[in-house]
Amino acid sequence: MSKYTRVRGTQDFLPERAELLHFINESAVSFFENYGYRLIITPTFENSELFKRSVGESTDIIQKEMYEFKDKGGRDLALRPEGTASVVRAYIENNLGELPKPVKLIYVSQMFRYERPQAGRYREFWQIGAEAIGSPDPALDAEVIELCLNFLNSLAVKDLKLIINSMGCRNCRPGYIKVLKKFLSEKEALFCKTCSQRIEQNPLRVFDCKQKECQKVLSEAPKISDYICEEDKEHFEKVKIYLKTLNVEFVIDPHLVRGFDYYTRTAFEITLSSLGSQDAIAGGGRYDYLIKDYGGPDEPAIGFAFGTERIMLAFENQNITVFTEPEPDVFVAWVEEAQKSDALRISAMLREKHLRVSMAFDSRKLKSQLKLADKLNANTALIVGEEEIKSGKYTFKDLESAKQEKLTIEEVVNKFKDNK
Ligand SMILES: [Zn+2]
Ligand SMILES: [Zn+2]
Known part of the structure; x- marks a missing residue:
């Protein structure tokens, strides 16, 4: 805990x-x-x-x-x-x-x-x-x-x-509030505690109450539309017309x-x-x-x-899902500790080309690194060993089909170009 x-x-x-x-x-x-x-x-x-x-x-x-x-x-x-x-x-x-x-x-x-x-x-x-x-x-x-x-x-x-x-x-609301207050005060006994407190201080707030009993009484309350001034009425009419124009x-x-x-x-x-x-x-x-x-x-x-x-x-x-977990394009694995710094450097190079890249940290065997790649749902793995560094061609493995080939970094980047 x-x-x-x-x-x-x-x-x-x-x-x-x-x-x-x-x-x-x-x-x-x-x-x-x-x-x-x-x-x-x-x-x-x-x-x-x-x-x-x-x-x-x-x-x-x-x-x-x-x-x-x-x-x-x-x-x-x-x-x-x-x-x-x-x-x-x-x-x-x-x-x-x-x-x-x-x-x-x-x-x-x-x-x-x-x-x-x-x-x-x-x-x-x-x-x-x-x-x-x-x-x-x-x-x-x-x-x-x-x-x-x-x-x-x-x-x-x-x-x-x-x-x-x-x-x-x-200009017109105070007149309405007066009428509303009178109505509410007469029915005060029918309202819940919160409502009866609001009647004096802020009668408009009584309409916020979700209690069925209060709502029932309120359905008969005076309507503000009967008390608003001509200018407000005209304004409201126009709002309605414009909304209809917009098909709202x-x-x-x-x-x-x-x-x-x-x-x-x-x-x-x-x-x-x-x-x-x-x-x-x-x-x-x-x-x-x-x-x-x-x-x-x-x-x-x-x-x-x-x-x-x-x-x-x-x-x-509504079960709307917007995102899936972002999975790495490439998982960079290293064969021995000695190649870790190359793996770090190659990861950075690939990211510079806008690929999503993860690599393994800590002391891990290659097999355990590839297991991690699987867990992260990586699409491919690039294996960096002594041989690979010497030749400049890396083992590039499709983790779904398990197919592998030897590619230069540039060729790896090109693999993703078409899909990006
Ligand atoms: Zn209430
Ligand atoms: Zn008004």
């Missing part, structure tokens, strides 16, 4: 999963590039205040889940629980608003939340997120939603469902409200029924005031984020 174990809620990505994660991240960056997004990398930690302001003091994230700490200089810092706040901070701080609008940024990074660990949910987890800043155009909403969905389609993730709604704006199928859920305080107007979620109760794979929406709230220009924006582990879970559930 190791003296140490990983911290609860964290994960080791062993090679196969690490490669899958890397593949998904890289695919996202290149896929998003086709829509004009460019990669941004922000720090893992920021001033706590940044997140409190954007996500909202009354949310679970801030109250219970944020990893907050003081550094040795006494600064109040937090590991980022989400990506948008950091991107917006960087956008303002680096004057990215001077770029042609909308400014489109993608991030691929770890997030940290002190949540109860469960299937596909970790305390350190990965997100792929996108932010398009500087346009209120509903056509941009449609493009962003289509990108989100299309990326998952490109990965062959099936059975996706897109849910959209409008969350209104700062959607369902309107009048009770879809995204968790963070900064969301306005279009909100959306992509769910995957095979993920069970944790069925959201991506979510996003407009946040038209956040940049101004942070002291930046008055620029509306929209963004979304994927839970990368959820995508990986979908891969597992």
Whole structure:
């Protein structure tokens, strides 16, 4: 037993999963590039205040889940629980608003939340997120939603469902919240403990509850769509029209409200029924005031984020395999210790020619080296003995057919040229 174990809620990505994660991240960056997004990398930690302001003091994230700490200089810092706040901070701080609008940024990074660990949910987890800043155009909403969905389609993730709604704006939402609060307060006794706590502090969050009893009461709750202003309604209508233009199928859920305080107007979620109760794979929406709230220009924006582990879970559930173990093209074996340095040198030469090469270390007999080559699923072996070094012709063995021939290094390289 190791003296140490990983911290609860964290994960080791062993090679196969690490490669899958890397593949998904890289695919996202290149896929998003086709829509004009460019990669941004922000720090893992920021001033706590940044997140409190954007996500909202009354949310679970801030109250219970944020990893907050003081550094040795006494600064109040937090590991980022989400990506948008950091991107917006960087956008303002680096004057990215001077770029042609909308400014489109993608991030691929770890997030940290002190949540109860469960299937596909970790305390350190990965997100792929996108932010398009500087346009209120509903056509941009449609493009962003289509990108989100299309990326998952490109990965062959099936059975996706897109849910959209409008969350209104700062002028009309307070009116709705008042009506909602009244409704919820009257039914308070019917709700679970978490919900009844939320009614006072953050009534929109009640919709997050997965409990059947609460959901039943909520199905009769007033709908935000009946309370949003004319401008929001018009905006939402256009989003729907543009989505139809793009042949994107959607369902309107009048009770879809995204968790963070900064969301306005279009909100959306992509769910995957095979993920069970944790069925959201991506979510996003407009946040038209956040940049101004942070002291930046008055620029509306929209963004979304994927839970990368959820995508990986979908891969597992659908038995999508992306990788096979990389097997060596050539296994370089040496006959005696005296030829080990030649084997080392020849391995390096072959790698320079872009071949995948392994060799044996430690004291081993040739026979045991070839057994190792077998275990590694090497396709061929190159045997380096005294004779071979003298003549410059090496024994090259096809490990599948067991056929062998004498070849120079150049001839060995040429063998692979046709297949590479
Ligand atoms: Zn409004
Ligand atoms: Zn509840």
